[in-house]
Amino acid sequence: MNQSSPLLWVNASLFDGLNGAAEPMAVAVKEGRIAWLKPMSELKADDKSGFECIDVKGALMTPGLIDCHTHLVFGGNRSGEFEARLEGASYEEIARAGGGIISTVRATRAACEDELFESAKPRLQALMADGVTTVEIKSGYGLDLENELKMLRVARRLGRELPVRVVTTLLGAHALPPEYKNDADGYISLVCSKMIPAAAAEGLADAVDVFCENIAFSVEQCERVYAAAKAHGLAIKGHTEQLSNLGGSAAAARAGALSVDHIEYLDEAGVKALAEAGTVATLLPGAFFILRETKVPPIELLRRYQVPMALATDANPGTSPIFSLKLMLNMACTLFRLTPIEALRGVTAHGAQALGLQAEVGRIAPGLQADFCLWDTNNPAELAYSVGLPRLTHRVVAGMVADK
Ligand code: NIG
Ligand code: FE
CATH class of the missing domain: 2.30.40.10 (Urease, subunit C, domain 1)
Structure with missing residues (x-):
């Protein structure tokens, strides 16, 4: 042929x-x-x-298929944390004790670009074997200028070397690095004044993401990040309402976010804000499953307000060490009661919309x-x-x- x-x-x-x-x-x-x-x-x-x-x-x-939310580039793994959680430790307890995201930050900082590329490649190939042709990859395990840009360069290289479209997202505001202990505002200033301008100038990021949560950043801090992203022409996204309801989804929607992701704790006012802004709700059943979460995202409200639902793996070493988007189709139906067609829209048309790519793919x-x-x-x-x-x-x- x-x-x-x-x-x-x-x-x-x-x-x-x-x-x-x-x-x-x-x-x-x-x-x-x-x-x-x-x-x-x-x-x-x-x-x-x-x-x-x-x-x-x-x-x-x-x-x-479109996997619109992943953290595929990282050093090390967290199988020890998986075992600790099986013995009763919670994700939040592990994070507050300096494990969790910060332990992956240590391993990612210690790895060079080639090592990160080689470890990410089979993860991406696993997604491709499931039919993925577009994937979003976030930074967020560097948490300083040099290491965040290093992660984004690896993500861009994956897109150049493998037959798949890679969209990159700067997630500098993922967790507070040890150097900024007790100075979250100072760290957010670094994200806004150094990371976002550098990532934009070097063409390394298509979007900027934040983790809006009690164990991460406040709504006000996330709003500062959104303003800086927009000033540099980058799209915005949010990890919001995953563990509690802070109003981060509505704030992201007001700022014009493409999507808000996780959203187990989203309430009706938040759903309304998404509908008004045209923001996509991205469901991540892999993290829900791995954390043995019981609070289900407000699917019925999302349907009622006609908010498009995307579906993604959230592939990452902590809350979703899952490299199968097809498995997410099943989990979205069994765990969240989506219909198979809603789930499929989530990894095609609505996944594309969550990346602002609906005129191109999906x-x-x-x-x-x-x-x-x-x-x-x-x-x-x-x-x-x-x-x-x-x-x-x-x-x-x-x-x-x-x-x-
Ligand atoms: O999407 N929620 C925050 N960030 C990731 C988890 C990252 C990690 O635990 O390493 C998530 O679930
Ligand atoms: Fe995530």
Whole structure:
């Protein structure tokens, strides 16, 4: 197959990123983009001229999956903390005792760029093997200028060297580094006056994120970060309402955030603020599962206010050492009671919206980049229903069949 020639994929059972098609579809790809699509019953002999045809025989075609929230670049691991939590220690207790995020900061600072790249690569490849074609990667384990930029450089390099689109996010305001003990405001000044300008000037970050929580930063501190991000033309996101309700989601929405993520403790006023601002609610069932959380995000309210729900792995060494977006489809349904179609929208159309990329990826629609997956089933619900199957048979990036 000559991958650079125009391709016509025929007889696809299509989930286009928002809905399933009622009948088998033909999808035309030219120069890496979706040119057009139409039902097989309307396909004329003329439509095929100039295309090489590939008959997928009823296989399910979905957009390439989008993991819109990960922390894939980090040093070391936290299996010891996992064991401590099994013995009864809480995530907050471990964090307050200098473990948790700060222990990964020590390991990440000690690692050079090549080491971070080599350890992140198999994590990213695991996501790609699940059909991921776009992934967001955050910094947040450097917590000083040099190490935050180091993490972002590694993330950019992953995107250059592997067939996947990488979007990067500066998460300088993730935790308070030991050098700034008792001076959170001073650290936020460093984030605003040094990290954000440098990341923006070097083109290393597409967005800026914060951790708004009692064990991290206050709403006011997060608002300072948002203002600096916007002044440098960067999008904003937030880890909000994960462990308590501080009003961080509403503050992020007021500042124009693309998404707020976790949101187990979000209340109705917060949901309303998201709806008004057009901010996406990103659900992270992996962290909920690993922390054995019991407070479920307000799914019914999000539906009622028509807030788009994205779904991501939150892949990280502490709260979600999970490198499977497909598993998240199942967990979103079993743990949060999403429907399989809502879950699928979360890793396609709504995942793209959480990254501000909805005009580029996340749907199979004319003009968008031709990123899609073919699966060994014809039923989209099976992607959420079963763990380990159905098999991904093709992962296509910008029209080219890519390595899984
Ligand atoms: O998304 N909530 C804060 N940050 C990460 C956890 C990072 C860690 O524990 O290393 C999260 O869950
Ligand atoms: Fe996270």
